[in-house]
Amino acid sequence: MNQSALTARNVSLVSCPCCHLLCEMRSGHQGRPLTCPRCGAALHQRKINSLARTWALVLAAFVCYIPANVLPITHVTSLGHVQSDTIMSGVIYFMVSGSWPIALVIFVASVFVPLVKLIILTFLLISVQRKTNWRQKDRTRLYRITEVIGRWSMVDIYVVTILVALVKMGALATIEAGPGAVFFGAVVVITMFAAMTFDPRLIWDTKEQHNE
Amino acid sequence: MDSLIACHECDLIHRIQPLAEGAVARCSRCGAVLYCHKRNSLDRTLAMTIAGLILFVLANSFPFLSMKIQAQVQESTLLTGIKELYAQGMWQVALLVLLTTILVPLIQLLSLLYVLLPIKLNRKPWKLALVFRFVQRLQPWSMMEVFMLGILVSIVKLAGMASMVPGISLFAFLVLIFILAASAASLDPHLIWEQVEFKR
Numbered sequence: 566m567n568q569s570a571l572t573a574r575n576v577s578l579v580s581c582p583c584c585h586l587l588c589e590m591r592s593g594h595q596g597r598p599l600t601c602p603r604c605g606a607a608l609h610q611r612k613i614n615s616l617a618r619t620w621a622l623v624l625a626a627f628v629c630y631i632p633a634n635v636l637p638i639t640h641v642t643s644l645g646h647v648q649s650d651t652i653m654s655g656v657i658y659f660m661v662s663g664s665w666p667i668a669l670v671i672f673v674a675s676v677f678v679p680l681v682k683l684i685i686l687t688f689l690l691i692s693v694q695r696k697t698n699w700r701q702k703d704r705t706r707l708y709r710i711t712e713v714i715g716r717w718s719m720v721d722i723y724v725v726t727i728l729v730a731l732v733k734m735g736a737l738a739t740i741e742a743g744p745g746a747v748f749f750g751a752v753v754v755i756t757m758f759a760a761m762t763f764d765p766r767l768i769w770d771t772k773e774q775h776n777e
Numbered sequence: 778m779d780s781l782i783a784c785h786e787c788d789l790i791h792r793i794q795p796l797a798e799g800a801v802a803r804c805s806r807c808g809a810v811l812y813c814h815k816r817n818s819l820d821r822t823l824a825m826t827i828a829g830l831i832l833f834v835l836a837n838s839f840p841f842l843s844m845k846i847q848a849q850v851q852e853s854t855l856l857t858g859i860k861e862l863y864a865q866g867m868w869q870v871a872l873l874v875l876l877t878t879i880l881v882p883l884i885q886l887l888s889l890l891y892v893l894l895p896i897k898l899n900r901k902p903w904k905l906a907l908v909f910r911f912v913q914r915l916q917p918w919s920m921m922e923v924f925m926l927g928i929l930v931s932i933v934k935l936a937g938m939a940s941m942v943p944g945i946s947l948f949a950f951l952v953l954i955f956i957l958a959a960s961a962a963s964l965d966p967h968l969i970w971e972q973v974e975f976k977r
């Protein structure tokens with residue numbers, strides 16, 4: 566594209582984040598926030614403080630990612646003997662016992678997906694801050710991936726919930742959730758919020774400024 | 778200006794053009810979906826919502842899995858796991874599971890029914906804009922399909938130590954997941970927004 570792109574911001578319009586109505590950007594409402602006339606959502610040309618908020622959430626998620634993987638997510642008590650399992654030890658157990666598909670599912674959903682999501686978001690944040698117009702379409706696609714994959718990390722939380730409900734055989738066997746589960750849930754929730762606060766339109770803003 | 782739409786992923790302005798049934802309009806710059814034209818969108822979504830509510834009640838009233846070790850049988854509904862987590866002091870995790878597998882899907886189904894049923898009967902639901910905005914915001918937090926994968930993983934995990942018996946509600950869950958996905962796919966939000974009257 567050689568000429569400046571016709572974006573809503575360039576012509577003082579703002580797209581409603583909820584119902585996608587295109588509204589005029591009228592300023593001077595005496596500090597009252599501008600809302601969509603149709604659905605009532607707050608209107609902003611770009612999500613407010615998108616970069617700072619997303620950075621804060623991404624860093625918080627990186628911090629929680631460590632205890633989520635180091636601390637045990639389950640304690641199995643069987644005949645008086647207690648065994649604590651982390652996510653990785655669960656994966657290794659399935660690999661050793663020959664359940665490769667399950668080992669792969671847990672590894673991808675619990676270890677790989679959150680990390681990939683955080684790395685992609687970090688990369689997007691840095692590339693937006695450097696105002697590069699390098700492969701914007703591909704970077705937007707990367708953003709869409711982070712929106713879709715994050716939820717699948719919840720699998721391990723659900724597995725713990727089901728195990729805890731089923732395995733309570735008194736002295737024979739009981740399973741309790743460990744502190745790792747709390748941090749793990751935190752990682753999933755925080756990364757979902759991080760993907761929501763990141764504004765993909767920032768990826769495209771640089772090009773318009775270059776052309777003006 | 779009502780015939781214009783800005784891409785919500787790159788802000789580029791497009792003119793809204795009539796689409797053939799089943800077609801999707803994408804942004805010419807970044808490829809994001811702009812709008813679509815779905816066949817019988819409102820009728821289909823309403824049918825899915827009613828079916829979904831019935832399945833939801835079924836799925837939560839019966840045990841979805843039971844486990845047999847020697848003479849002991851342990852049954853589990855979704856709520857038992859949440860209660861047990863809460864009893865173990867893991868209220869944060871219990872709350873997260875309660876929200877993503879019970880409350881959010883239920884609230885979503887009920888709100889969709891509240892929005893779609895009056896529209897079908899040519900009436901305007903009260904506070905339509907507010908309720909539908911709420912439905913749209915909740916969308917990412919409904920995680921039934923992920924929960925299903927969790928059930929499968931648990932079955933394999935426990936199969937070594939006990940015999941697992943699937944309950945009635947496991948099948949209800951399975952169908953419910955497809956219904957929820959189909960209802961999300963058949964809903965065209967722009968049709969609902971067109972029902973909202975407003976002054977510029």
Ligand SMILES: [Zn+2]
Nearest residue numbers: 581584601604
């Ligand atoms: Zn709106």
Ligand SMILES: [Zn+2]
Nearest residue numbers: 784787804807
């Ligand atoms: Zn676009």
